[in-house]
Amino acid sequence: MRLNIAFTGTILLCGIAVVSQSAVGKGPAAVQPSAAWATPAGRGQIVAAAYVSLRNRGRTPQTLVGASSSVAADVQMHSSEVKGGIARMRRVERLTVPARGELKLTPGGPHLMLMGLNRPLKAGDTITVRLRFEGGAVLDVAVPVADTSAKSAMKRGPHANH
Numbered sequence: 001m002r003l004n005i006a007f008t009g010t011i012l013l014c015g016i017a018v019v020s021q022s023a024v025g026k027g028p029a030a031v032q033p034s035a036a037w038a039t040p041a042g043r044g045q046i047v048a049a050a051y052v053s054l055r056n057r058g059r060t061p062q063t064l065v066g067a068s069s070s071v072a073a074d075v076q077m078h079s080s081e082v083k084g085g086i087a088r089m090r091r092v093e094r095l096t097v098p099a100r101g102e103l104k105l106t107p108g109g110p111h112l113m114l115m116g117l118n119r120p121l122k123a124g125d126t127i128t129v130r131l132r133f134e135g136g137a138v139l140d141v142a143v144p145v146a147d148t149s150a151k152s153a154m155k156r157g158p159h160a161n162h
């Protein structure tokens with residue numbers, strides 16, 4: 001158990017190092033992430049969703065062509081649609097952040113799917129998700145794992161990020 005905890009700590013430190021490195025910037029400078037969060041996943045659960053808003057201050061659209069994370073075997077981009085009262089998710093290869101606009105990944109809309117989790121995601125943890133853009137730029141986003149229990153949903157109101 002003690003070994004296990006030490007190992008998790010190491011992973012977290014690595015994640016932080018990656019984030020600060022990329023803040024120096026090889027990502028598309030015009031794109032800024034905000035309001036990132038991921039759903040928690042208990043032991044044995046292998047799928048979680050991640051959301052983030054991407055604002056593009058530039059004059060050219062930026063196209064997201066892939067994502068990855070050290071906590072998951074695969075990170076897919078999905079779109080959501082409701083057909084005949086049933087919500088369905090579909091894998092997509094590209095998501096565009098419009099010029100001088102915003103792409104919001106939200107529940108019920110386009111989102112990231114962390115597939116094949118290699119560890120539980122606990123509320124309060126922060127994971128790193130790397131977004132890959134057309135042209136080769138990458139953006140590492142620190143994604144806090146949210147507490148999605150009913151009680152905390154109220155606390156996570158408009159001021160939850162302050």
Ligand SMILES: [Cu+2]
Nearest residue numbers: 078089112113
């Ligand atoms: Cu999905």
